[in-house]
Amino acid sequence: MPLLLNLFLMLIQSCTYLHARPDFGLFRFVKGVAGSVILELSFIVKQTGFYDLCVERCQLFNQSIPPLLVDDDVEDLLTTVVQVIELYTGKYPDRTIRLRQNTHLQTTIFRVILDIYRNRLDPMFLIEEQKAPFPAIHWKPHNPSILLRRRPDSVLKAHPIQFTLNTHSRLFGNPVHVRLCEGMQHV
Numbered sequence: 001m002p003l004l005l006n007l008f009l010m011l012i013q014s015c016t017y018l019h020a021r022p023d024f025g026l027f028r029f030v031k032g033v034a035g036s037v038i039l040e041l042s043f044i045v046k047q048t049g050f051y052d053l054c055v056e057r058c059q060l061f062n063q064s065i066p067p068l069l070v071d072d073d074v075e076d077l078l079t080t081v082v083q084v085i086e087l088y089t090g091k092y093p094d095r096t097i098r099l100r101q102n103t104h105l106q107t108t109i110f111r112v113i114l115d116i117y118r119n120r121l122d123p124m125f126l127i128e129e130q131k132a133p134f135p136a137i138h139w140k141p142h143n144p145s146i147l148l149r150r151r152p153d154s155v156l157k158a159h160p161i162q163f164t165l166n167t168h169s170r171l172f173g174n175p176v177h178v179r180l181c182e183g184m185q186h187v
Contacts, residue, residue: 016080016169016176021184024091027084028184031073039077040186041084043097050098050147053085055106056186078113083169083176086124089150098130099146110146120171124154 019028027041038058043051085097099114101107114127121127130145165178 016076016083016174018080018084018176018178019181019184020087020178022180024088026184026186027087027178029080031077031080037073039080041081042186043088043095046098049096051088051092051095052098052100053081053106055081055103055109057105078109078116079169079172079174081109082113082117082121082171085148086169086171087165087167087176087178089125089148093150097148099148101145114146117171121148124151124171125149126151 017029020026025043029039031037031039040054040056040058042054042056044054046052089095089097099106099110101110114121118127126147126149128147130147163180165176165180167176167178168174169176
């Protein structure tokens with residue numbers, strides 16, 4: 001019976017479809033009804049050794065029309081962000097990812113990810129709050145940045161660069177499909 005259950009679960013697992021630059025500095029995917037929302041995740045070096053994860057949302061429709069996201073899209077959005085972090089740190093295991101909560105969208109996404117997926121993240125990542133080196137006007141004590149570093153025992157061999165990458169998320173157990181796009185620009 002467990003074999004049959006595993007086969008069934010494999011059939012219903014959703015696949016994550018991403019577009020990315022070959023250096024994994026920018027990922028793009030669509031969510032929402034009829035792909036109405038484009039989401040971009042980029043890793044930007046702001047300080048030596050720290051790569052900020054930036055989340056941007058672009059709507060395909062007029063700004064006066066609210067984004068057409070349903071409950072399943074929100075869960076997919078959260079798991080996709082975590083899988084992008086998994087892919088990026090798989091390619092660059094020595095880099096520290098900083099989840100800066102400097103926009104409402106990023107604050108919401110990062111807090112929910114840490115609340116919901118902390119148990120999945122703990123075996124693969126060292127997770128800590130970044131303490132502000134000095135008081136700054138924009139820094140709020142209730143809104144700290146979170147640092148993610150790959151644990152040394154969770155580093156795998158990097159994927160070879162190719163036009164498409166078909167892999168499997170260790171954190172969520174689903175297939176992930178990434179299309180690498182040379183010259184991909186922000187929307």
